[in-house]
Amino acid sequence: MSKRDRRPAGGDAPVRSRLVLVTPEDGDLGVVAEDLRRALSGGDVAAVLIGRSGSEAERQVAAERLVPIAQSAEAAAVVVGDTRAAGRSKADGIHIDLGGGDDEAAMLSPSDDPEDEDDGEEDAPPSRSDPVTAEVADMVGRFRGKIVGVGGVRTRHAAMAAAEADPAYVMFGLLERPDAADTHHKTLALADWWVPLFEVPCVALAGATAEAVAEAASTGAEFIAVRSFVWTHPEGPAAAIAEANRILDEAFAARTAEP
16 A cells, blocks of 8 residues: 555546455454454455554554554554554554544544535635645655555535545545444445545445445445455455455456456
């Protein structure tokens, strides 16, 4: 997951989506670590988003435990919302949510309501003085050479403002929202809008079923994020990753076959 994954803005050639695996926020850390090892043995994963609830010390312990597991499988280890844990664990990057994260990563948000997303209407392009652009640019500058991803995106304007600062990706779908069977309709709408127009890659957060992963992949997003689809899969995490990659292969084949 880097600028090498980018394609020219407005490029017609579809890309094969890759997986981003989101770790559980709670539960026994030893179990999470073992499940992560199993999952990463199941096939290609571009990155692992490592986010844990609890105290700063608990988040630090989790990052130090999980970052090496991701990196040993050649997946980028990206810590969610905790710049200190990201730095001390030697993670590959940091994921910051608009309006969330630690004090250093907190940014402005259109609303405190996670369901208050735009209805798909085009917003005016942002300026470089936009506060979201400024905040993301600060993080990109501080973590130069590292992955800086942006989530918590609720509107088109926020997505464009974040992209002005040239992050590694913009995520559609809210990590704070409980997992559902279906991929959220706003996630699909925003990814459908974004993919043909912008160079900065997007991550579409899929729901908890195979059908939801296929829905997300149908947008052509460069990355598809999965969480409980993997951790609750009846055949285990490795089988889930293998199945998700088959779904991404099928979606890519379908897009390349389109006239």
